[in-house]
Amino acid sequence: MADTMHFSLVSPERSLASMQVTEVLIPGAEGDLTAMPQHSPTITTLRPGVLRATGPEGVVEYVVTGGFAEISTDGVTVLAERAMARNDVSQDDFDSMVQEAAEAHGKARETFQNQPGPVDDAAKLLADMVAMGTHIGMSTKQSSL
Template identity: 55%
Template sequence: MADTIQFDLVSPERRLASVQASAVQIPGADGDMTAMPDHAPLITTLRPGLLRIESPEGNSEYIVTGGFAEIGSGSISVLAEKAMPAGEMTRGHLDDLIAETRAKHEAAKAASDVQPSIVDDAAKLLADMEALGDHMSL
């Protein structure tokens, strides 16, 4: 068993991490998971949350608002909708993200042709975003 696996975190704005990781904790849409070397291959969607990387160089944390994670045979790739180092997150950033998510939820509720499941998904996203602030004590 290898001790590390290549990990890459990218958002539309920039590449945030490219390291050899011993473990990556991922906020998956169906629950948190920890990916390590020799993990079974899979693809999952992300929910808003804290992504943690353990590596020989040290540990790091990033805030992600959604996206996808792909765990392959030799690498883990996270393509985040929005991401930033956890240390850069401020209450102002979080308030902006919550306001944007709340507006999307309201728009989904107001649209007459939207399936109820889409409104429910928007409500869940809003709840996850608000919980992120509680988790980070912001």
């Protein structure tokens, strides 16, 4: 069994990571999972959260807001809707992400009246965004959340 695997993280703006790692903690929509070398092939959707890659040089963390992760026996490829190195996330960045999620929730409530599915999905996205912020030491400035 190999000691490391290849990990790559790509957002629409750029490639954020391409490195050898021993494990990747993925914030999956159905729950967190850890991919390690020789992992069974899997594809999962992402929820807002912190993605953690551990390699020979240490741990690197990224904030992701959604997307997909493809796990193969050779490695992990993450295609994120939005991704930033955790250390680069400012309070303004976090506020912007929460505001976008709050607006999506408001729009879903207007558009899908009496249809709980889409409204519940938007509410979960907003709650996951707020929880991610708490995890990285940020707080929302909006008292209505």
